[in-house]
Amino acid sequence: MKLLSHFPAIGVSNTYIIGSSEGGDAILVDPGRFDVTLLNLIEDNNFNIKTVLITHDHENHIKGLKTLMKIYKPSVIAGSGEIFHIPTKTVEDGENIICSGFPVEVIDVEGHSSDSRVYRIASYIFSGDVLSAGRIGSSSTSYTRELLLQSIKTKIMCLNEELLILPGHGPPTSISAEKKWNPELRTSL
Amino acid sequence: MQPGVLKNILRMMFEYKACTYENCKKSAWAESAFCREHHPSAREFERDIRKELASGRKQIESRDFSDLDLSGISLDNYDFHYCRFSRVRLSGTSLNSTGFLMCLLDNVEAEECVFTGSRMMSVLAAGSNFTGCNFTGSDLININFNGIQAIDAVFDESDLFYSRFINARAGGASFQDCNLKRVDFTGVNLNGVNFTDSNPEESYITREEQS
Numbered sequence: 001m002k003l004l005s006h007f008p009a010i011g012v013s014n015t016y017i018i019g020s021s022e023g024g025d026a027i028l029v030d031p032g033r034f035d036v037t038l039l040n041l042i043e044d045n046n047f048n049i050k051t052v053l054i055t056h057d058h059e060n061h062i063k064g065l066k067t068l069m070k071i072y073k074p075s076v077i078a079g080s081g082e083i084f085h086i087p088t089k090t091v092e093d094g095e096n097i098i099c100s101g102f103p104v105e106v107i108d109v110e111g112h113s114s115d116s117r118v119y120r121i122a123s124y125i126f127s128g129d130v131l132s133a134g135r136i137g138s139s140s141t142s143y144t145r146e147l148l149l150q151s152i153k154t155k156i157m158c159l160n161e162e163l164l165i166l167p168g169h170g171p172p173t174s175i176s177a178e179k180k181w182n183p184e185l186r187t188s189l
Numbered sequence: 190m191q192p193g194v195l196k197n198i199l200r201m202m203f204e205y206k207a208c209t210y211e212n213c214k215k216s217a218w219a220e221s222a223f224c225r226e227h228h229p230s231a232r233e234f235e236r237d238i239r240k241e242l243a244s245g246r247k248q249i250e251s252r253d254f255s256d257l258d259l260s261g262i263s264l265d266n267y268d269f270h271y272c273r274f275s276r277v278r279l280s281g282t283s284l285n286s287t288g289f290l291m292c293l294l295d296n297v298e299a300e301e302c303v304f305t306g307s308r309m310m311s312v313l314a315a316g317s318n319f320t321g322c323n324f325t326g327s328d329l330i331n332i333n334f335n336g337i338q339a340i341d342a343v344f345d346e347s348d349l350f351y352s353r354f355i356n357a358r359a360g361g362a363s364f365q366d367c368n369l370k371r372v373d374f375t376g377v378n379l380n381g382v383n384f385t386d387s388n389p390e391e392s393y394i395t396r397e398e399q400s
Contacts, residue, residue, distance in 0.1 A: 002251075012371075134335045170351065180315075
């Protein structure tokens with residue numbers, strides 16, 4: 001299995017690709033920006049993007065979707081019903097689906113945006129904006145902030161500490177590292 | 190389960206593997222089936238990996254070196270892509286101009302190591318001990334340095350764009366002539382840290398940490 005990450009200089013939102021080492025059907029998480037570097041990353045590894053997982057529909061996570069759809073025509077999985085008028089397959093908390101040959105677990109983490117979804121694929125957690133290295137996502141009210149903290153605590157931090165968290169922004173982290181070094185979680189755990 | 194699913198799971202990189210020794214709950218060591226304690230021939234296993242690393246193959250992808258002692262060997266000019274070095278010991282290891290793309294260097298013991306001219310991008314290095322390390326002239330882009338020990342570490346002439354040092358210990362560290370745009374120093378006591386010719390105003394520093 002191959003995991004590839006793309007860190008564009010503009011927008012600085014992470015995009016991830018998961019596929020077989022031999023190429024073929026693959027998953028792309030959050031097409032924040034579709035640039036030549038990302039295209040080359042896909043083509044050089046002989047991937048066909050068959051599934052797009054959207055963590056939430058904020059522009060810096062979806063801006064490249066329309067271009068991507070013109071090239072690969074993947075199915076789009078998200079927490080909201082359509083993105084840029086592109087129909088999606090909506091998924092809910094606890095759903096287990098198979099995407100491009102990989103089992104994907106859907107975790108609904110409320111508090112950052114109403115359509116936030118976290119995806120777990122084996123040892124990886126694609127957390128979007130809800131959790132990144134040393135930070136949690138932004139919230140519009142104290143109520144949604146508490147909701148976010150509780151969701152992270154009960155749905156993510158209880159998982160195996162060795163799982164790797166691949167956030168929408170910033171470097172990779174792990175559940176163990178967040179328990180030790182995330183100042184916002186340390187006060188609430 | 191659809192055909193191919195199990196195959197994909199088994200080949201997952203960075204996969205958590207538990208030691209297969211009865212009732213042991215520790216994680217497996219490097220690419221073996223056992224933790225270090227229960228490995229039937231631990232010394233030979235570690236020696237073979239050190240020998241393989243020292244053989245000179247410079248580009249290494251998707252390997253797990255967790256919990257190994259890689260002290261004293263030279264990894265100059267190596268390029269590691271998607272490799273795991275969790276809890277590795279690097280005492281006296283030479284890492285000049287070494288590349289780490291999307292690697293796990295968490296909880297590494299790397300005191301007094303030389304990382305000059307290294308090229309790191311999207312690396313998890315949280316909780317590691319980099320006390321006295323020299324990173325001069327490095328590209329350290331989008332790195333998770335949260336909780337590290339970086340006492341007297343030297344990062345001079347380095348690009349640290351988008352890296353995070355949340356709750357790190359950096360007393361006496363030097364960041365001269367560095368790009369610190371969007372670097373996060375939240376919770377770091379910056380007394381005695383040298384920022385000459387750098388742009389700390391473009392990083393995240395709270396008032397208490399500056400005082």
